[in-house]
Amino acid sequence: MEYSRSELMPGVFLSHLRSDKFKTACMSLNLLTQLSRETASMNALIPNVLARGTTRYPDMEQLSARFDELYGAAVEPVNRRIGEVHCIGFFASFPEPAFLPGGEALLGEMCSLMADMLLSPNTRGGLLLPQYVDSEKEKLMELIRSRVNDKRSYAVQRCLEEMCCCEDYAVSRFGTLEDCEAIHYKKLTRYYREILRKSPVELFYCGRASLQEVEGAFRDALAGMPRGEIDYDIGTDLRMNALEDQPRYFEEQMDVTQGKLVLGFRLGSCMEDPDRAAIHVFNAVYGSGVNSKLFMNVREKLSLCYYASSAVILRKGLMIVSSGISFDKFESAKGEILAQLEAVRSGDITGEELTCAKRAVASDLRAAMDSQGELEGYWLSQALDGLDYGPTELAGLVEDVTKEDVMKIAESVELDLVYFLCGEDDADPEDEGEDDEDAEA
Amino acid sequence: MKMQKHEYTGIGETLYSAVLDNGLEVRVVPKKDFSTCYAAFATRYGGAHRRFSVDGRKLDTPAGVAHYLEHKMFDLPNGDNALAILSANGADPNAFTSAEMTCYYFQCTESFEENLKMLLHFVSTPYFTDETVQKEQGIIAQEIRMGEDNPGMVVYYRLLEMLYAHHPVRDRVAGSVESIAEITAQTLYDCHRVFYAPSNMVLCVEGDVDPESVVRIAEDVLPKEKAPVPKADFGEREGILPAETRRTLEMEVSAPQFLIGVKLARPESGAAFQRENIVAALAMRMLCGSSSPFFTRLYAGGLLNMDFDYEIDSPADTFMVIVGGESRDPEQVLEAFQKEAQRVAAEGFDEGYFTRSRRASLGARLRALEDFDSMCVALASGVLEGYCALDSFALLESVTAEDCRRFVAENLTPERMALSVIRPKVREAEN
Numbered sequence: 001m002e003y004s005r006s007e008l009m010p011g012v013f014l015s016h017l018r019s020d021k022f023k024t025a026c027m028s029l030n031l032l033t034q035l036s037r038e039t040a041s042m043n044a045l046i047p048n049v050l051a052r053g054t055t056r057y058p059d060m061e062q063l064s065a066r067f068d069e070l071y072g073a074a075v076e077p078v079n080r081r082i083g084e085v086h087c088i089g090f091f092a093s094f095p096e097p098a099f100l101p102g103g104e105a106l107l108g109e110m111c112s113l114m115a116d117m118l119l120s121p122n123t124r125g126g127l128l129l130p131q132y133v134d135s136e137k138e139k140l141m142e143l144i145r146s147r148v149n150d151k152r153s154y155a156v157q158r159c160l161e162e163m164c165c166c167e168d169y170a171v172s173r174f175g176t177l178e179d180c181e182a183i184h185y186k187k188l189t190r191y192y193r194e195i196l197r198k199s200p201v202e203l204f205y206c207g208r209a210s211l212q213e214v215e216g217a218f219r220d221a222l223a224g225m226p227r228g229e230i231d232y233d234i235g236t237d238l239r240m241n242a243l244e245d246q247p248r249y250f251e252e253q254m255d256v257t258q259g260k261l262v263l264g265f266r267l268g269s270c271m272e273d274p275d276r277a278a279i280h281v282f283n284a285v286y287g288s289g290v291n292s293k294l295f296m297n298v299r300e301k302l303s304l305c306y307y308a309s310s311a312v313i314l315r316k317g318l319m320i321v322s323s324g325i326s327f328d329k330f331e332s333a334k335g336e337i338l339a340q341l342e343a344v345r346s347g348d349i350t351g352e353e354l355t356c357a358k359r360a361v362a363s364d365l366r367a368a369m370d371s372q373g374e375l376e377g378y379w380l381s382q383a384l385d386g387l388d389y390g391p392t393e394l395a396g397l398v399e400d401v402t403k404e405d406v407m408k409i410a411e412s413v414e415l416d417l418v419y420f421l422c423g424e425d426d427a428d429p430e431d432e433g434e435d436d437e438d439a440e441a
Numbered sequence: 442m443k444m445q446k447h448e449y450t451g452i453g454e455t456l457y458s459a460v461l462d463n464g465l466e467v468r469v470v471p472k473k474d475f476s477t478c479y480a481a482f483a484t485r486y487g488g489a490h491r492r493f494s495v496d497g498r499k500l501d502t503p504a505g506v507a508h509y510l511e512h513k514m515f516d517l518p519n520g521d522n523a524l525a526i527l528s529a530n531g532a533d534p535n536a537f538t539s540a541e542m543t544c545y546y547f548q549c550t551e552s553f554e555e556n557l558k559m560l561l562h563f564v565s566t567p568y569f570t571d572e573t574v575q576k577e578q579g580i581i582a583q584e585i586r587m588g589e590d591n592p593g594m595v596v597y598y599r600l601l602e603m604l605y606a607h608h609p610v611r612d613r614v615a616g617s618v619e620s621i622a623e624i625t626a627q628t629l630y631d632c633h634r635v636f637y638a639p640s641n642m643v644l645c646v647e648g649d650v651d652p653e654s655v656v657r658i659a660e661d662v663l664p665k666e667k668a669p670v671p672k673a674d675f676g677e678r679e680g681i682l683p684a685e686t687r688r689t690l691e692m693e694v695s696a697p698q699f700l701i702g703v704k705l706a707r708p709e710s711g712a713a714f715q716r717e718n719i720v721a722a723l724a725m726r727m728l729c730g731s732s733s734p735f736f737t738r739l740y741a742g743g744l745l746n747m748d749f750d751y752e753i754d755s756p757a758d759t760f761m762v763i764v765g766g767e768s769r770d771p772e773q774v775l776e777a778f779q780k781e782a783q784r785v786a787a788e789g790f791d792e793g794y795f796t797r798s799r800r801a802s803l804g805a806r807l808r809a810l811e812d813f814d815s816m817c818v819a820l821a822s823g824v825l826e827g828y829c830a831l832d833s834f835a836l837l838e839s840v841t842a843e844d845c846r847r848f849v850a851e852n853l854t855p856e857r858m859a860l861s862v863i864r865p866k867v868r869e870a871e872n
Contacts, residue, residue, distance in 0.1 A: 135740075
């Protein structure tokens with residue numbers, strides 16, 4: 001696989017990854033803005049409204065009929081937050097010519113359709129159609145309301161929100177119900193025109209077409225894109241320490257049978273010059289995977305929870321431990337989760353634990369080379385950080401991580417907030433006391 | 442053991458197949474240039490296989506045994522845990538139990554053969570004690586309870602209970618807190634002996650591997666003798682009409698969740714069944730897929746959102762279509778769906794629409810080939826159902842617009858449809 005990066009137009013960058021091994025090609029187009037309360041809902045809404053129809057294919061039925069003709073090429077609105085950068089746009093995938101009955105090359109038409117969705121939506125009098133805006137608004141509000149349906153991810157989100165209450169990171173990539181409700185199609189059109197002019201754009205392509213072909217196709221397709229002064233002042237603020245001296249505590253009640261305990265940590269001073277490989281290995285030793293300390297001790301040995309695992313959000317310098325527990329196990333589960341962190345700090349790590357962790361991290365990175373979706377995410381976030389090494393190179397760095405490196409990361413980690421989603425007071429307390437779920441193993 | 446080689450030139454895949462002397466079916470899809478290898482080892486044994494006969498004896502087991510067994514299979518006689526060993530070796534192992542199969546699998550980028558040996562070894566080595574079986578009960582009880590908080594799972598099982606009057610597919614794969622209390626180490630040994638014989642299993646591998654060596658390893662590690670294949674008893678064949686047509690329940694959800702289900706007549710032969718599956722998938726794509734007039738109209742009207750989807754499912758000798766998602770008014774969606782099916786049954790599908798939908802289906806099937814996980818599981822299901830998943834590309838070519846109209850006309854009539862709904866809890870005295 002060959003990776004290259006170029007600037008096609010002012011503030012429009014292409015990451016090109018040439019590979020012959022896939023049967024479909026994929027690409028993405030992302031407008032970058034600073035994550036903020038004022039714009040989050042509008043950002044979330046824009047790709048969905050744009051996907052409703054273009055001047056050439058004015059409604060969903062006609063637009064999707066065109067995609068069906070192109071062998072079910074999929075162009076989907078995407079809305080991600082990477083650190084405190086809000087990335088919105090489209091992700092597309094379509095078959096490579098070698099596997100189509102007529103050997104048709106779809107690249108040019110796909111770039112042109114994606115650019116049309118971005119630049120030439122169905123408008124009236126230069127304004128986005130109010131019926132499209134209102135209908136997508138309704139759907140976005142439904143989506144925001146629905147986050148309560150999945151208690152596990154809801155609890156993690158709530159923990160992050162409270163932990164980062166003074167930072168942009170508290171803002172959801174969907175914004176809030178109130179902000180969404182307040183969106184008016186005229187205001188949305190103005191904002192849409194503004195980000196078209198100002199936002200840096202990240203394009204990604206992975207497939208069999210050469211750099212030249214892809215550059216050419218995107219240049220032609222985006223020729224009409226209005227570009228003004230580009231706003232490069234976009235990035236993620238890192239907070240090294242917890243907000244208060246003592247970890248904060250938040251509790252919420254709901255009609256649930258299982259409690260969700262989430263601990264939010266700052267990765268701390270190690271983020272001044274982050275050793276990414278060591279941070280990944282630390283996370284694997286401590287809490288991700290079945291050989292981690294959290295799994296082996298909190299879950300298996302002491303049966304304190306149904307699941308317990310850690311995840312790092314590297315770009316924002318955070319770590320989250322998420323667990324499902326019986327309501328009455330709150331203190332003991334929390335105590336043991338922290339005791340295991342202490343164990344990593346003090347170097348209570350066997351050679352076996354370290355080797356397993358390194359193998360797991362390196363293997364995940366190498367496996368990413370086989371998935372276009374993972375590659376897209378990996379390279380987009382590398383582009384945002386101005387980094388240019390691939391997953392295989394990072395896997396190589398993982399091999400060199402030592403026990404001391406891992407201890408150093410653990411030493412730097414600091415608990416900021418504890419969040420507990422528990423049952424309602426009048427509900428029967430869950431006192432069965434036993435353990436685990438795990439849909440998998 | 443000589444393997445059969447079959448080239449699927451249009452889609453650039455090669456499939457190697459073999460049946461070992463012990464009856465195990467093996468399928469290998471070699472993939473150059475990929476660092477990931479994937480192996481799935483599956484048995485035709487799932488939540489619905491509760492009653493069966495073996496050696497002339499009839500057995501009736503509690504709900505949840507297959508899933509319980511899956512949890513306990515990872516324990517090895519020396520006290521080790523196979524999940525931990527494979528993970529420590531850099532592999533990413535896991536397992537799932539559905540109504541019709543239990544599948545153990547791993548993905549890795551190194552030491553494939555060593556990992557494959559481990560997979561075959563632990564799945565063919567039962568080791569249970571009353572103590573370890575007892576310990577698992579709390580764990581699985583929690584998993585069952587967690588399912589009770591999951592609206593998607595609740596709305597699904599309630600639909601199955603409406604469609605089928607007595608077929609064991611109605612029972613939760615994990616069983617109930619009461620049913621699993623009846624499971625002992627002996628139950629697990631018995632069911633392992635019956636269902637985990639190689640003659641009842643399939644091994645599928647994808648990656649940059651040598652097919653012959655996969656066969657050699659399987660021959661080395663697994664038992665040599667060919668055991669009789671157990672016969673599952675799913676009860677008397679059910680009629681084509683649903684047992685009930687409406688159920689509604691309140692839960693802690695933000696908007697109503699719903700599923701519409703229709704039971705289908707299942708063709709006897711594997712080949713006919715595979716073709717009917719492809720016809721059904723294409724017919725459903727045209728009737729209510731994301732580019733259909735039905736979906737785009739209801740989406741624009743605010744009755745449906747992007748959660749809406751359809752599925753053709755056939756666990757444990759059943760066959761059904763399930764359609765659903767989230768809507769403020771599921772009854773209205775059902776009514777619109779019935780009307781659309783009636784219209785299509787009368788008018789048929791437009792040729793242009795049919796041609797481009799079939800193209801889209803081809804593209805979607807090509808995309809699915811990129812995913813080792815779904816490819817291996819599809820191959821395994823195909824073997825267990827008596828067909829080859831990779832034949833679907835050629836079969837798709839043979840499907841006509843009239844096949845699809847016929848499918849809709851025969852099956853999607855109002856009296857055949859059941860509707861399962863979960864509504865948001867109405868709270869007295871908000872704030």
